[in-house]
Each structure stands twice: as structure tokens, then as C-alpha cells.
Amino acid sequence: MRRHPDLAGSALLWGLQFAFLAPALTLLLVTLYDASMSEVGWVIACYQGAGFVAQLVIPAWADRRRDYLLPMLAAGLFTIALAIALWFATSLSMALVALLLLGAPAGVGGSMLFAELKHQGAGLQDVTSVRAVFSFAWIIGPPVATLVIGSLGSRALLVAVAIIALVNLGLTVHMMRARSRRTLDEPVLAEATAAVGKVPVGLALLSFVLTGATNAVAVAVITLFVTEHLGLAPLWAGLCLGLCALLEIPVLVLSGRLAINRPKFPLVVVGSALALLYYLGLLVVDSPWMLLLLQVPNAVFIALIEGLGLAWVQEIIAAPGMASGMFMNTRRVGSVLSGVVISLGSAGAAGVAGVFVVCAVLAAVALVLLLVAGRMLRTA
Structure with a gap:
């Protein structure tokens, strides 16, 4: 991980984004859009289905281009757009559209991070160490998210997610500028x-x-x-x-x-x-x-x-x-x-x-x- 400090930092930020939003999504749907538990189940099922498709289509595109930082950058932008859309959404149907069109591609950021790690020739210890950073994010993320919601309300969590995504965006831009131009010979x-x-x-x-x-x-x-x-x-x-x-x-x-x-x-x-x-x-x-x-x-x-x-x-x-x-x-x-x-x-x-x-x-x-x-x- 010492050879990939930027990716380790990005892993912490992506982990915090997921750890903030994923456990609290049900609560957000209920408190902000008055969703019933049945409606919550359908929304999350549709969201997961869209995410499944995104995790197939976007990585395939990235493999053809041998570029994983650009999809990471796009995922960060989609995360910010999702937070803004959920903030201004006034109904459950609007929230569902935001999750399908913005949340699904935003969820690809983590997999692109590990793809970039592999693309840079990282060893096994680097991969497991970066994955450990994700685990650390999940230790601190849910309690902090709960504290934010309890102190400032449900919408405040969306602001926190957007701020983390914005910092992550800056780090991704830095990595894009600093990366070497070498091309790895990898089969499709x-x-x-x-x-x-x-x-x-x-x-x-x-x-x-x-x-x-x-x-x-x-x-x-x-x-x-x-x-x-x-x-x-x-x-x-x-x-x-x-x-x-x-x-x-x-x-x-x-x-x-x-x-x-x-x-x-x-x-x-x-x-x-x-x-x-x-x-x-x-x-x-x-x-x-x-x-x-x-x-x-x-x-x-x-x-x-x-x-x-x-x-x-x-x-x-x-x-x-x-x-x-x-x-x-x-x-x-x-x-x-x-x-x-x-x-x-x-x-x-x-x-x-x-x-x-x-x-x-x-x-x-x-x-x-x-x-x-x-x-x-x-x-x-």
C-alpha cells in the first residue's frame, strides 16, 4: 500500500461513501419520501438490478480502453449528482429515477478502484491492504452517519456524502494527472x-x-x-x-x-x-x-x-x-x-x-x- 497511497486514500473515501449511504438508504426512503416497507423493498430491488447492469457494462468499456480512472471520476460525479437529486426529490418515484440513473453508475467506483490497482501491477499485499481500508471505513462510517442523521437530520447525510465524493473527485483528478502512460498488455x-x-x-x-x-x-x-x-x-x-x-x-x-x-x-x-x-x-x-x-x-x-x-x-x-x-x-x-x-x-x-x-x-x-x-x- 505504500506504493499506492493515492489509491489507499481513495479506498477510504469510497468506503466512507458506501458506509454512509448504503445502511441509511432505507431510512432515507422512509423519512424523506414516506415510503412503506413494501415500497422500500421494490425500490432497493430495482436499484440493485440497475447496479448489476452497470457493474457489467462500465467495467467492460474500461477494459477496452485500459482506463479505470476515468470511470472512477465519472462515478464520483454521479455520486454528487445523486446526492443533489435526492435532496431536491419530492416523491418516491423521483428518488427511484435518481437511484437508477445516477446511483447505479456511481456504485461502480469501488470496483474501478481495484481494477486500477491491478492495472498498475499491484501485488497481493497491496490488494488486501487496500481492502482492509474499506473495512476500516465500514467500522467508522455507520456510527458517524447515524450521528449526522440524529444531530442534523436525514438530508444532512446527503451533504456529507457529496462532500466526501467531492474530495474523492479531487484525488482522482490528481491520480489522472500523475499516472504513467505505460500500457499493460492484458487480454480482454x-x-x-x-x-x-x-x-x-x-x-x-x-x-x-x-x-x-x-x-x-x-x-x-x-x-x-x-x-x-x-x-x-x-x-x-x-x-x-x-x-x-x-x-x-x-x-x-x-x-x-x-x-x-x-x-x-x-x-x-x-x-x-x-x-x-x-x-x-x-x-x-x-x-x-x-x-x-x-x-x-x-x-x-x-x-x-x-x-x-x-x-x-x-x-x-x-x-x-x-x-x-x-x-x-x-x-x-x-x-x-x-x-x-x-x-x-x-x-x-x-x-x-x-x-x-x-x-x-x-x-x-x-x-x-x-x-x-x-x-x-x-x-x-
């Missing part, structure tokens, strides 16, 4: 996937979709699990989420060092296996201290999948923009799938605990898919 996606086979790449991405879905589910229902199933105060849920995010940072840094000059895939498999261990552990947890202890495998699982998983995907899909965009899309699709998991898992007699039964099954399937993909890639 069609050539890269042809070399390893589209089927194993697809299986690997599907595995990440499933683990991403389980992670989204766990974050969404942990408070309900703590209060209703374990009979504990909501504070314990906050402690779990905070401890997990805090542990991710050293794990990301250490895993980056550990995997230098070593294959990344075995550690990615370990991360997938720890996901299964975490959800099985939640099925037998009977104390708050055991719940906190389970955040260790949870943090390692998230760090290995999010850090080394991204680096590994950038190896098997040589086009940096498409690799980063498709990896980010696995989390987006997983978030959409999480709603189905919550509905199915909580429908039985086990209640909220049944959600983690489904998570354990999905984690097991994800592990099998990953192992099959790895075997096919080794024999390709």
Missing part, C-alpha cells in the same frame, strides 16, 4: 475466460454469490437472533458486528503477506469452510461469549473471501475491470438472494434460527462449488 475478458474455461469461472462466482448471500443474511438478522432467540440485549448484536469488522483488518493484512508467492486458492477454500463453521456454530450457540468467539471464524471467512477471493478472481479473469466488476456483483446478487433466504429460513418452527440452517446449507454448497471450480482450473 473473452480471451481470459477462454484460457481457463467459462464453466469453472462461473462456478467460482456462483460460490461467492452464495457466501455473499449468507453474509448479508447474517448481518440483517443478527439483532433479531440475539434478542429473540438468545434473549440478550441488542447491544450484543452491535458488539458482534463491530468485533467482526475490527478483526477483518488484521486478517486481511496478514493473509496478504501469507499468500505472497503462494497459491491463493487454498486460503480462499479455508475462508469458505470457515463460513460453514460459523453458521453451524450459530446453531448451537448458548451464551453471549460464545457468540463473540464465533466472530473470529466469521471475520477470517469474510476477509479471505473478500480479499484473497478478489485477488484470485483477478487472476482467472485477466481483464481487471471485468474481474472486479463481476466479483462486486456476486455481493450484489447475494444481497438480493438474502431476502429469499430470510423468508424461507424463518418460515419454520425454528424461527430466526432456521435462517442459519439455510445459511449452513448454502455455505456447504458454496464450498463444494469452489472445490469443483478449483479442480477444473487445475486440469484446464
Whole structure:
């Protein structure tokens, strides 16, 4: 990361933008536009769908041009435009149009950041260190966003997001002026996937979709699990989420060092296996201290999948923009799938605990898919 300080700074700013807006979006839709929970669900589903398309189209364009800073600059401009549009929107339909036309392309900034990192020839340790900066942003972002909303109102959060985006824009312009003009000889996606086979790449991405879905589910229902199933105060849920995010940072840094000059895939498999261990552990947890202890495998699982998983995907899909965009899309699709998991898992007699039964099954399937993909890639 010392060789890429500008990108590390940009990662902090992009992380803060997402950490400010993503958790508070539901609250903004309800408080500013009087949306019902049903309407919120439809708006977020449409927004995620538009973001999915943007994460395919824009990275493909960037790969053809071998330019990832220009899309980053555009994403920053779209972020500012989104904040302004949401400020002046007077109805939910206007907010939806703003999210589709402005929010979707704005969300590509993070994947373009990692694509530019790869384009500059960054090593694994750089990738995992920059990803650790994202985790740090998510530790401080939601509490600060809550403080801003509580002190100054919901619209004030939009001002904060716009200010962060403006600073990030200035940093991106600086990077565009300072970057070298060298051109890296990188194959496009069609050539890269042809070399390893589209089927194993697809299986690997599907595995990440499933683990991403389980992670989204766990974050969404942990408070309900703590209060209703374990009979504990909501504070314990906050402690779990905070401890997990805090542990991710050293794990990301250490895993980056550990995997230098070593294959990344075995550690990615370990991360997938720890996901299964975490959800099985939640099925037998009977104390708050055991719940906190389970955040260790949870943090390692998230760090290995999010850090080394991204680096590994950038190896098997040589086009940096498409690799980063498709990896980010696995989390987006997983978030959409999480709603189905919550509905199915909580429908039985086990209640909220049944959600983690489904998570354990999905984690097991994800592990099998990953192992099959790895075997096919080794024999390709």
C-alpha cells in the first residue's frame, strides 16, 4: 500500500461513501419520501438490478480502453449528482429515477478502484491492504452517519456524502494527472475466460454469490437472533458486528503477506469452510461469549473471501475491470438472494434460527462449488 497511497486514500473515501449511504438508504426512503416497507423493498430491488447492469457494462468499456480512472471520476460525479437529486426529490418515484440513473453508475467506483490497482501491477499485499481500508471505513462510517442523521437530520447525510465524493473527485483528478502512460498488455475478458474455461469461472462466482448471500443474511438478522432467540440485549448484536469488522483488518493484512508467492486458492477454500463453521456454530450457540468467539471464524471467512477471493478472481479473469466488476456483483446478487433466504429460513418452527440452517446449507454448497471450480482450473 505504500506504493499506492493515492489509491489507499481513495479506498477510504469510497468506503466512507458506501458506509454512509448504503445502511441509511432505507431510512432515507422512509423519512424523506414516506415510503412503506413494501415500497422500500421494490425500490432497493430495482436499484440493485440497475447496479448489476452497470457493474457489467462500465467495467467492460474500461477494459477496452485500459482506463479505470476515468470511470472512477465519472462515478464520483454521479455520486454528487445523486446526492443533489435526492435532496431536491419530492416523491418516491423521483428518488427511484435518481437511484437508477445516477446511483447505479456511481456504485461502480469501488470496483474501478481495484481494477486500477491491478492495472498498475499491484501485488497481493497491496490488494488486501487496500481492502482492509474499506473495512476500516465500514467500522467508522455507520456510527458517524447515524450521528449526522440524529444531530442534523436525514438530508444532512446527503451533504456529507457529496462532500466526501467531492474530495474523492479531487484525488482522482490528481491520480489522472500523475499516472504513467505505460500500457499493460492484458487480454480482454473473452480471451481470459477462454484460457481457463467459462464453466469453472462461473462456478467460482456462483460460490461467492452464495457466501455473499449468507453474509448479508447474517448481518440483517443478527439483532433479531440475539434478542429473540438468545434473549440478550441488542447491544450484543452491535458488539458482534463491530468485533467482526475490527478483526477483518488484521486478517486481511496478514493473509496478504501469507499468500505472497503462494497459491491463493487454498486460503480462499479455508475462508469458505470457515463460513460453514460459523453458521453451524450459530446453531448451537448458548451464551453471549460464545457468540463473540464465533466472530473470529466469521471475520477470517469474510476477509479471505473478500480479499484473497478478489485477488484470485483477478487472476482467472485477466481483464481487471471485468474481474472486479463481476466479483462486486456476486455481493450484489447475494444481497438480493438474502431476502429469499430470510423468508424461507424463518418460515419454520425454528424461527430466526432456521435462517442459519439455510445459511449452513448454502455455505456447504458454496464450498463444494469452489472445490469443483478449483479442480477444473487445475486440469484446464
